[in-house]
Amino acid sequence: SLSQRLSSTVQRLRGRGRLTEDNIREALREVRVALLEADVALPVVQALVERIKVRAIGQEVLKSLTPGQALIKVVRDELTKLMGSAADELNLNVPAPAVILMAGLQGAGKTTTVGKLAKLLKERRKKKVMVVSCDVYRPAAIKQLETLAQQVDVLFFPSSTGQAPVDIAKAAVSEARKQFVDVLLVDTAGRLAIDPAMMDEIKKLHAGLDPVETLFVVDSMTGQDAATTARAFADALPLTGVVLTKTDGDARGGAALSVRYVTGRPIKFIGTAEKMDGLDVFHPDRVASRILDMGDVLSLVEEVERKVDKDKAAKLAEKVVKGKKFDLNDMHDQLEQMLNMGGLTTLLDKLPGIGAIPEKLKSQVNDKEIHRSIAIIRSMTKKERRHPTLLNGSRRARIARGSGTSPADVNKLMKQYQQMEKMMSKMSGGGLKGMMRGMKG
Ligand code: GDP
Ligand code: MG
Numbered sequence: 001s002l003s004q005r006l007s008s009t010v011q012r013l014r015g016r017g018r019l020t021e022d023n024i025r026e027a028l029r030e031v032r033v034a035l036l037e038a039d040v041a042l043p044v045v046q047a048l049v050e051r052i053k054v055r056a057i058g059q060e061v062l063k064s065l066t067p068g069q070a071l072i073k074v075v076r077d078e079l080t081k082l083m084g085s086a087a088d089e090l091n092l093n094v095p096a097p098a099v100i101l102m103a104g105l106q107g108a109g110k111t112t113t114v115g116k117l118a119k120l121l122k123e124r125r126k127k128k129v130m131v132v133s134c135d136v137y138r139p140a141a142i143k144q145l146e147t148l149a150q151q152v153d154v155l156f157f158p159s160s161t162g163q164a165p166v167d168i169a170k171a172a173v174s175e176a177r178k179q180f181v182d183v184l185l186v187d188t189a190g191r192l193a194i195d196p197a198m199m200d201e202i203k204k205l206h207a208g209l210d211p212v213e214t215l216f217v218v219d220s221m222t223g224q225d226a227a228t229t230a231r232a233f234a235d236a237l238p239l240t241g242v243v244l245t246k247t248d249g250d251a252r253g254g255a256a257l258s259v260r261y262v263t264g265r266p267i268k269f270i271g272t273a274e275k276m277d278g279l280d281v282f283h284p285d286r287v288a289s290r291i292l293d294m295g296d297v298l299s300l301v302e303e304v305e306r307k308v309d310k311d312k313a314a315k316l317a318e319k320v321v322k323g324k325k326f327d328l329n330d331m332h333d334q335l336e337q338m339l340n341m342g343g344l345t346t347l348l349d350k351l352p353g354i355g356a357i358p359e360k361l362k363s364q365v366n367d368k369e370i371h372r373s374i375a376i377i378r379s380m381t382k383k384e385r386r387h388p389t390l391l392n393g394s395r396r397a398r399i400a401r402g403s404g405t406s407p408a409d410v411n412k413l414m415k416q417y418q419q420m421e422k423m424m425s426k427m428s429g430g431g432l433k434g435m436m437r438g439m440k441g
Contacts, residue, residue: 031049035254035257038257041227043261048079076288079284082257082260082261084266091213092127092182094212096180097176098213099210099212099213100214100215101202101206101211102185102187102217103188103216103239104229105194106192107190109245111135112274113269114187117269118152119276120279121183122152122154129181131184131185132172133187134189134205135187136159136168136189138161145187165189165204165205166208188202189201199232214241216239220244221246226255227259227262241265242263242265244267244269244282245270247271248271257287266282268282327387328385372405372409379398388414388417391414393407
């Protein structure tokens with residue numbers, strides 16, 4: 001992880017004698033590489049490293065008794081500052097209905113976020129909410145919003161293809177007024193890429209509605225592209241905030257940094273799952289920690305050392321270090337060890353980068369599940385365990401029968417395996433390596 005890399009770099013540099021400005025510069029190169037690896041856009045990396053440099057070369061780090069720690073602190077502070085210091089609320093202090101306009105590319109998660117926000121405003125802030133779709137190009141998009149509105153139980157203002165988006169939105173505002181709606185959420189059409197017609201349309205909608213919030217919705221998994229898209233939307237619209245979606249699939253956190261920097265607008269929410277309660281208030285400090293990978297690694301190592309079968313752990317470590325594929329045999333061993341350790345959830349919570357693991361997945365892995373998973377893996381042949389890609393539909397059906405579970409259970413296990421495999425291969429490049437090595441000794 002970056003934090004480990006920084007402190008070991010600083011230690012190494014110190015070993016050569018005094019810590020100097022030049023040495024610090026070397027450590028800053030590590031910061032730079034790590035940020036680029038986290039998929040932060042280059043201009044953002046440059047700006048950030050510059051700010052860190054000013055502080056790091058100052059007294060704060062050079063004169064510190066623990067310069068490695070001091071440098072990490074500076075990096076974390078600057079990351080957090082760059083993303084805005086505190087969570088930002090939605091502004092609803094206008095005469096009702098408060099209009100919230102959503103903008104973003106197609107597939108970014110606008111419609112889903114409208115549903116999630118409607119639910120949040122209704123449940124947490126006790127607002128009467130109406131939603132409307134101005135996506136007049138795809139009837140399915142309007143239907144999608146209607147379904148979500150039903151699901152979260154808020155008012156839906158119907159619209160249809162062929163109408164002008166501005167007309168729809170204005171009609172929705174007057175209906176909202178009549179029905180004493182507190183908040184009107186306006187969903188819009190996106191395109192697959194930045195396109196003048198789309199920008200023109202969203203600008204017209206903005207001018208016609210005068211929304212109190214204009215939220216730019218962006219897919220965190222698009223990494224550096226997120227910065228480019230954000231710039232185009234921020235140039236066209238007076239954005240009031242950003243919603244960063246699909247953070248459940250993005251372990252790197254780079255988009256958060258880039259988008260915030262480029263738009264200058266606060267990230268107000270992050271999407272953490274597809275389901276309607278998968279929306280969280282954005283906490284910059286947590287993303288900063290994720291980038292630095294500052295999970296509670298030490299206590300995890302202690303716990304693992306206390307409870308895990310050291311031989312098996314060493315074998316797994318060997319694999320991870322050598323970059324060999326994490327297979328279902330490994331998962332089986334791990335599951336057994338999890339049982340000894342008081343469940344997977346406690347373990348997962350301590351791992352760095354854990355924000356990347358969907359809540360849904362975490363809640364699935366209770367102990368009953370672990371027993372079931374073990375049973376499923378035991379119903380597989382040796383070859384299947386070693387080569388999980390062999391597991392097609394008919395093999396999965398056989399395994400389900402053999403383990404007294406359902407094909408859905410087998411599929412779920414395979415999904416968990418894929419997640420773990422991904423995590424392991426991610427770690428083989430970083431944190432876990434050193435951790436596991438330490439464990440062997
Ligand atoms: P739109 O074109 O901007 O309206 O995008 P949609 O709301 O239709 O979302 C596109 C896809 O992304 C859908 O399959 C959503 O379920 C999915 N999605 C949206 N937000 C999230 C999120 O936070 N996490 C995950 N995992 N999926 C999301
Ligand atoms: Mg949509």
